[in-house]
Amino acid sequence: MSNVMQQITEWRRTGLTWTDIARLVQRTTETLRQWRLRVGDRDPGTPYDDATVDGLVLAYLDGNPLRGERLVLAHLRNVCGIRLTRDQMRDSVARVDPGGLEGRRCQMLRRLVRRVYVKMGPHYCW
Secondary structure, eight states, X not given: OHHHHHHHHHHHHHTOOHHHHHHHHTOXXXXXXXXXXXXXXXXXXXXXXXXXXXXXXXXXXXXXXXXOHHHHHHHHHHTSOOOOOHHHHHHHHHHHOHHHHHHHHHHHHOOOOOOOOOOSSTTOOO
16 A cells, blocks of 8 residues: 555656546545545645745735735736645745734624615605
8 A cells, every 4th residue: 555655645746636646546536635634644746845835925915915815825826836735825824924814804704784774665766
């Protein structure tokens, strides 16, 4: 079984997606995900260290601190050409901008308050 895991790691380093690897080893992507969680495997498809990712995230958030996780992830993928896991990106945002993270959370909790209209009945204004 160890040879299979080494082969999976090598395939990830070459850039194959988890779906492609699952087809090659005739397993589901969920089985591969559970294996990674059990073994504590860090995805070799993301060779970027935390300092590099933090620098890119900080530079992007510097212009507008209200940019959220999805915008940061899209920027890193499309502009910088870096593919990260969502967890790795979230950890980086939490390290770089903890105050902005709290601010965005508070802003999401604000609800839209609608006006209450009082009228005599349906189509009364017409």
